[in-house]
Amino acid sequence: MAALMRRLHRAAAWLLPSTLFGRLALLLLVAVLASHVLALSLMWELGPGGLPGAPGRPPPPSAWLQGHEPSAAAAGGAPGRADGQRGGRASDMARPGPPSLRRMLEAPPHLQLGLLLDIGVRLAVLLAAAWWAARWLTQPIRRLAAAAQDLGQNFDGPGLPEEGPTEYRDASRVFNQMRSRIGQQLAERDGFVAAVSHDLRTPLTRLRLRVEGLASPDEQQRFGRDIVEMDAMITATLDHLRGVAQGEPLVVLDVAALAESLADDHQDMGHAVTVHGHARPVLAQPSALRRCLDNLVGNAVRYGGLAQVTLHDGEDHLRIAVRDRGPGLPVQELGRVTTPFYRVETSRNRESGGAGLGLSIAQDIVRRHGGRLVLSNAPGGGLLAEVLLPRRPGPVSPQHNVA
Known part of the structure; x- marks a missing residue:
């Protein structure tokens, strides 16, 4: 079973496009096809006898509209109009609004319900696909944001996995390279601070020994204060340099x-x-x-x-x-x-x-x-x-x- 799952995973990775653009286009295509298939399946199930009170599959629209259109002889004009003008039915001119909307409102109830179900199913499928696509496509960005936030606290942790779409792999590789360079620079700075600390304190130690050999207590005290001040300055400066580097x-x-x-x-x-x-x-x-x-x-x-x-x-x-x-x-x-x-x-x-x-x-x-x-x-x-x-x-x- 594990081997089969690995094969399926490799097959899915091979079939998926390597770019975010390709994955988004594929997802939209699948969502549209799924919405059409689901809506048509539902309409097929709600065919003759599928809805309560439905007398069966209605006649073709041409036959349904035939009984409502006046003849050209009765109207004294072109077929389909009672006022002699070419076009649709006379009722289309008598009522405001688009003729297609009026015909839809005048359709039998089971046709209206089927149309509403068709629109609702397609809309629900597209909304669900859009929500899932947003989470799927932004997941690498969320991982990148979390890694960037953790960067200020830990430079030694594992880097981002360089997998997924091409754009994310490129961003992960650049981020990992930046993380490695920053960590290397901080390590070099720590070494530099340690070396400077040793090199600066060695002369101070020699000065302190020479001051202790002075004959005058006043001079010992005066030079001793200067040495203490210099030592405090060095300590504060080195603490400031290494302060932000320690994780x-x-x-x-x-x-x-x-x-x-x-x-x-x-x-x-x-x-x-x-x-x-x-x-x-x-x-x-x-x-x-x-x-x-x-x-x-x-x-x-x-x-x-x-x-x-x-x-x-x-x-x-x-x-x-x-x-x-x-x-x-x-x-x-x-x-x-x-x-x-x-x-x-x-x-x-x-x-x-x-x-x-x-x-x-x-x-x-x-x-x-x-x-x-x-x-x-x-x-x-x-x-x-x-x-x-x-x-x-x-x-x-x-x-x-x-x-």
Whole structure:
């Protein structure tokens, strides 16, 4: 049986046209033929005696109309008209509307019912064929859209199957080639970042050893601050470069527990960080989301002295608000501070202002989750950073872990 099914599948694949145009033309032809065959079969079944009250098969239309047409002698004119003009019956001129429609309305009831059944059957078959054709022809496009959506999360998964119509095979081949090139470029970038990290930190290590050998404690402290600043800049830059390249899987994440753990870490360092509200678990990348919130909380503590984290659980999205009590930002700067390496005029000192990558990294992470990072000045003072994460519809698939 399996061998027979394989032969039938190969035969069907051989008979089907190789292009979407050919398949659509074949489908329309089959639908029209099927509607005609089904309608004629039904009309044959509803022949003499097939309908209640039908006296049998009606006479030919010419014989049926013969008794209704006046003779040419009685009308004094051409056959078929009572007014002497050439054409149809006199009743055709007496009543408004097309003669064919009037004749159809004057036909016996079983003929009218047969005509309506014929039209209805043909229309139903064509509508069903159109619906099935739309699903059949758009299925490869839906697979391509799903693969494109998954591309941002996983570059190592299986590619699209290069099968089906010629157009879809070509699109799948190009998509798989693009996916392979992007994955290769990201792998090369990871290697480049690792090499740069090693090459940059080696001189810093030598400088740190030489600074420790200085006789003056003041010089040791001054040069030590410069080395720490350079190390922080290198770390932030490399984190930004590798941030979007890492494909951490999505898991069912308890965001409230994550926020509490982050607050505990900052409180251990003497920072005033509080967490309010609760939220249901959400699909997210744990390390990436923790890094995003850590950047926002660290930014709030640095400029506002404290950080208030509030969770708002919505039906369609989760909102995480981080607020400080600092001076806020000028309105014209709110849309610029997420630009890489951008720092406002009041934070030119890198020791207090950082490298200008914290908010940029946070925004990249939120966008990777399909969400938004909204910055605004809170009523009463302070900067309000809101992370809006969409909730994935439907049940969680078994491959998702729980964190």
